[in-house]
Amino acid sequence: MSQSDSEDEHALIRRISAGDKTAFRQLYDAYEKRVFFFIKRRLDDPHESADVFHEVMMDVWRKADQFEGRSKVSTWILGIAHNKSIDLLRKRHRREWDELDEEAPDDAPTAVDLMAAAGDAAIVRRCVDGLKPAAREAVTLVFFEGLKYREIAETMACAEGTIKARVHRAVKDIETCVRRCGLAKSKETAE
Numbered sequence: 001m002s003q004s005d006s007e008d009e010h011a012l013i014r015r016i017s018a019g020d021k022t023a024f025r026q027l028y029d030a031y032e033k034r035v036f037f038f039i040k041r042r043l044d045d046p047h048e049s050a051d052v053f054h055e056v057m058m059d060v061w062r063k064a065d066q067f068e069g070r071s072k073v074s075t076w077i078l079g080i081a082h083n084k085s086i087d088l089l090r091k092r093h094r095r096e097w098d099e100l101d102e103e104a105p106d107d108a109p110t111a112v113d114l115m116a117a118a119g120d121a122a123i124v125r126r127c128v129d130g131l132k133p134a135a136r137e138a139v140t141l142v143f144f145e146g147l148k149y150r151e152i153a154e155t156m157a158c159a160e161g162t163i164k165a166r167v168h169r170a171v172k173d174i175e176t177c178v179r180r181c182g183l184a185k186s187k188e189t190a191e
Helices: 005-015 021-043 046-066 075-094 112-118 121-129 132-145 147-155 161-188
Strands: none
Touching: 005 021, 005 046, 005 075, 021 046, 021 075, 021 147, 046 075, 075 132, 075 147, 112 147, 112 161, 121 161, 132 147, 147 161
16 A cells, blocks of 8 residues: 555545545445455354444444554554454353464565465465464464554554464464375375
8 A cells, every 4th residue: 555545544534533424435445345354254254244344334433533543544444353353252252362472583484485385275275264363363464464563463452573473383384284285185186
């Protein structure tokens, strides 16, 4: 996103905070698919995802005046979506979320590297889907949403080092899974 796109979105938020329904519709249309799929990837339920998406957008409408402009609009909206998804998952599963606070190197391969190594995007997707929810979300935000570790830390409300550690471990888990699936696939084709 260019600097001017970011400024345009900040202007939309200011207009929304003043009650401009046309500005809200523009922002809604711009983020509808991206935020819905962001939520759906976490909840794995299209109906709950639609409900949460609408809650997110209602928060954007009601809280636009609270947007301070220190981050990108996308980071702010995805942060709201993340928090609402986590709340629903906690209610649904009563899971405890482990927050690792250790530093990890910032040398993870790109999504393209992983797919090229796997030779099959379906294998990578299956391996990513098999990660723990917090790790899957961090990997998705880094590789598929293109966010920086700092932005992901803001979105997920945790330390940047935690995100780096999650991504680092997740990449290792994905590599192991890809190798295992790749070996199983080669055995199937050999038979």
